[in-house]
Amino acid sequence: MEACSLKNSLKIFVDTFHKYSNISGNKDALNRREMKTLLNKEMPHFIKNSKDLKNVSHLFEELDTNQDADVDFKEFAVMIARVVMETHEKMHENAPPGQGHSHGPGLEGPVKGKCGQ
Amino acid sequence: MVTKFEGAINCMVDVFHKYSLEHGHPHAMNRKAFRKLIETECPELLTNPKDPKTVETLLKEVDSNKDDLMNFEEYLFMITRLMVDAHEASHK
Numbered sequence: 001m002e003a004c005s006l007k008n009s010l011k012i013f014v015d016t017f018h019k020y021s022n023i024s025g026n027k028d029a030l031n032r033r034e035m036k037t038l039l040n041k042e043m044p045h046f047i048k049n050s051k052d053l054k055n056v057s058h059l060f061e062e063l064d065t066n067q068d069a070d071v072d073f074k075e076f077a078v079m080i081a082r083v084v085m086e087t088h089e090k091m092h093e094n095a096p097p098g099q100g101h102s103h104g105p106g107l108e109g110p111v112k113g114k115c116g117q
Numbered sequence: 118m119v120t121k122f123e124g125a126i127n128c129m130v131d132v133f134h135k136y137s138l139e140h141g142h143p144h145a146m147n148r149k150a151f152r153k154l155i156e157t158e159c160p161e162l163l164t165n166p167k168d169p170k171t172v173e174t175l176l177k178e179v180d181s182n183k184d185d186l187m188n189f190e191e192y193l194f195m196i197t198r199l200m201v202d203a204h205e206a207s208h209k
């Protein structure tokens with residue numbers, strides 16, 4: 001796993017977007033098919049547990065605020081922020097009971113086969 | 118095992134808490150915590166020759182409810198902007 005830093009994550013978001021936006025049509029936007037592939041390949045664990053990501057058509061229409069049938073990077077960035085929000089909520093839902101602030105696993109869900117899980 | 122992309126999303130949550138918890142409140146960052154976040158994760162914002170900013174002006178820009186703290190939602194707004202900037206920079 002790569003070291004966690006803000007910059008590193010920003011780079012991953014931009015590079016991943018381009019990896020799929022480049023496939024066809026507008027090279028700097030995701031069409032419905034590209035979006036679907038991105039979600040399935042890059043967020044296979046999250047789509048299982050995320051309410052937001054489950055329905056691609058619905059998500060796509062919501063994100064495509066300028067309704068040009070493509071999700072541009074700005075619209076994609078809004079989606080990421082929403083997923084970060086949902087991830088944080090899940091981490092609190094899954095947090096071990098007790099006092100103080102703590103997080104459990106996020107949208108990937110608990111790790112199976114580990115001692116204590 | 119999460120993918121690299123999923124890891125990057127989890128990391129966005131961790132980055133916030135790394136600085137907020139250090140200064141006492143898990144879901145809001147005071148000026149001190151915010152300064153540490155910017156100086157460690159993104160010092161370029163303070164030295165951008167085209168548009169130099171101070172920690173104070175950056176905090177004002179994101180602090181939409183004007184309580185002198187950056188809460189988690191305001192943080193998400195900030196990273197959305199940083200993502201858009203990073204995307205633009207990638208095309209230069």
Ligand SMILES: [Zn+2]
Pocket residue numbers: 088092101102103134143144
């Ligand atoms: Zn938290």
